Amino acid sequence: MAETGQVVTRIAPSPTGFMHIGTARTALFNWLYARGRGGKFLLRIEDTDRERSTPEATDAILTGMTWLGLDWDGEAVSQFERVERHAEIARQLLETGGAYKCFSTQEEIAAFRDAARAEGKSTLFRSPWRDADPATFPDAPYVVRIKAPREGETVIDDQVQGKVTFRNAELDDMILLRSDGTPTYMLAVVVDDVDMGVTHVIRGDDHLANAARQSLIYRAMDWELPVYAHIPLILGPDGKKLSKRHGATGVEEYQKMGYPAAGMRNYLTRLGWSHGDDEFFTDAQARDWFDFNGINKSAARFDFKKLENLCGQHIAAAEDGALLAEILAYLEAIGAEKLADSKKDSLAQGMYCLKERAKTFGELLEKAHFIIGDRPFEPDTKSLKSLDAVSRGILSELTPHLQNASWSRNGLEEAVAGFAEANGLKLGKIAQPLRAALAGRTVTPSVFDMMLVIGREESLARIEDAAGRTDQ
Ligand code: GLU
Numbered sequence: 093m094a095e096t097g098q099v100v101t102r103i104a105p106s107p108t109g110f111m112h113i114g115t116a117r118t119a120l121f122n123w124l125y126a127r128g129r130g131g132k133f134l135l136r137i138e139d140t141d142r143e144r145s146t147p148e149a150t151d152a153i154l155t156g157m158t159w160l161g162l163d164w165d166g167e168a169v170s171q172f173e174r175v176e177r178h179a180e181i182a183r184q185l186l187e188t189g190g191a192y193k194c195f196s197t198q199e200e201i202a203a204f205r206d207a208a209r210a211e212g213k214s215t216l217f218r219s220p221w222r223d224a225d226p227a228t229f230p231d232a233p234y235v236v237r238i239k240a241p242r243e244g245e246t247v248i249d250d251q252v253q254g255k256v257t258f259r260n261a262e263l264d265d266m267i268l269l270r271s272d273g274t275p276t277y278m279l280a281v282v283v284d285d286v287d288m289g290v291t292h293v294i295r296g297d298d299h300l301a302n303a304a305r306q307s308l309i310y311r312a313m314d315w316e317l318p319v320y321a322h323i324p325l326i327l328g329p330d331g332k333k334l335s336k337r338h339g340a341t342g343v344e345e346y347q348k349m350g351y352p353a354a355g356m357r358n359y360l361t362r363l364g365w366s367h368g369d370d371e372f373f374t375d376a377q378a379r380d381w382f383d384f385n386g387i388n389k390s391a392a393r394f395d396f397k398k399l400e401n402l403c404g405q406h407i408a409a410a411e412d413g414a415l416l417a418e419i420l421a422y423l424e425a426i427g428a429e430k431l432a433d434s435k436k437d438s439l440a441q442g443m444y445c446l447k448e449r450a451k452t453f454g455e456l457l458e459k460a461h462f463i464i465g466d467r468p469f470e471p472d473t474k475s476l477k478s479l480d481a482v483s484r485g486i487l488s489e490l491t492p493h494l495q496n497a498s499w500s501r502n503g504l505e506e507a508v509a510g511f512a513e514a515n516g517l518k519l520g521k522i523a524q525p526l527r528a529a530l531a532g533r534t535v536t537p538s539v540f541d542m543m544l545v546i547g548r549e550e551s552l553a554r555i556e557d558a559a560g561r562t563d564q
């Protein structure tokens with residue numbers, strides 16, 4: 093149970109087989125709001141649609157949340173497991189007169205609508221059973237409907253949208269329990285939120301009209317309304333609703349694209365929320381700063397460039413050990429081969445020179461090819477250009493100088509600089525073939541960093557391999 097006055101938020105995704113990036117952002121806002129106030133953040137799986145709600149679909153949500161680092165309090169709640177409780181509330185409402193049994197058949201409802209349409213009236217169904225005498229009830233299936241007020245207005249005082257007014261004449265007596273006894277989504281959400289002690293409902297603004305209808309259940313049960321904050325949707329760069337056309341929409345796809353979770357959190361927090369001009373920030377700052385007044389009223393546009401930029405900054409700022417753990421998880425997620433322990437050690441050792449200027453783990457690993465690859469190093473087309481006969485000659489002549497050097501940054505720098513000077517060569521003339529020999533790539537850390545990370549023996553062996561090439 094939550095302590096009195098404690099903020100309790102939740103994310104309530106429907107398992108659809110993947111976790112939408114919009115859901116992830118909603119989860120993040122709820123998480124930040126609660127965590128910044130010593131509150132609780134809960135997870136409820138809205139799995140009442142039995143066909144779609146497979147264990148795999150639920151797993152996709154748990155995995156997505158876990159990857160993003162959005163930890164929730166307690167066990168994830170299954171909405172489906174609570175159907176009895178939902179039905180109990182419907183029965184209570186029947187007893188108190190807040191709801192009624194409606195025996196109208198589908199045909200009768202359709203006929204009502206046709207007639208209303210023909211007369212140019214509202215097609216909202218007005219059940220003849222709303223005030224019927226129970227003595228007239230047939231022995232037939234019925235649904236339970238809420239007895240919604242027909243006059244006046246329902247106002248949702250929303251933290252983002254402001255006061256939003258709905259005319260009660262436009263709210264129908266929605267169904268709470270279907271004729272097979274199963275609860276509707278509207279009922280389930282409210283009962284679950286109340287039972288879970290949710291104090292703040294932060295969700296997409298596509299649920300704003302639902303808030304008005306759900307508030308009728310709160311009123312009928314004499315429950316306290318939560319604070320509502322309906323946040324604008326995420327649009328694609330072209331201003332249309334974010335969809336597959338714009339690129340990835342599933343959270344796990346972003347993991348597979350090699351974005352660090354901290355960068356994703358930073359970017360998604362900024363997507364539709366701002367704190368002055370701050371772009372790059374830590375979780376701790378986001379927790380401190382996050383509030384409803386920073387949420388933009390208009391929809392945010394997804395900007396991949398900005399995401400990459402922030403991800404690069406987070407990779408550079410990350411602590412080496414944590415970064416390595418995240419990279420290993422990334423490799424697992426993309427189904428790459430496991431790295432040998434010795435390579436993991438070298439990665440850890442070389443992380444300091446790999447994490448600058450990498451926007452994704454893929455880019456970082458590309459730079460780490462000199463660690464991950466194995467001898468003999470097959471140079472790519474670009475770096476092969478630095479291994480012509482002259483360059484190979486330079487490598488051969490440089491070799492004894494390196495053999496005699498002390499294997500430290502100073503020692504290696506002095507050896508290379510001394511050799512360059514003695515032979516009237518520019519440093520680049522030596523660094524390029526050396527880079528090609530050590531990594532077989534052109535985008536790498538400095539040759540000194542590489543030699544220090546892989547060590548004397550391995551460096552000299554690779555240089556010998558390259559100097560001995562006979563292919564051009
Ligand atoms: N299950 C709903 C959805 O995935 C969320 C309901 C809510 O947040 O109240 O859109």
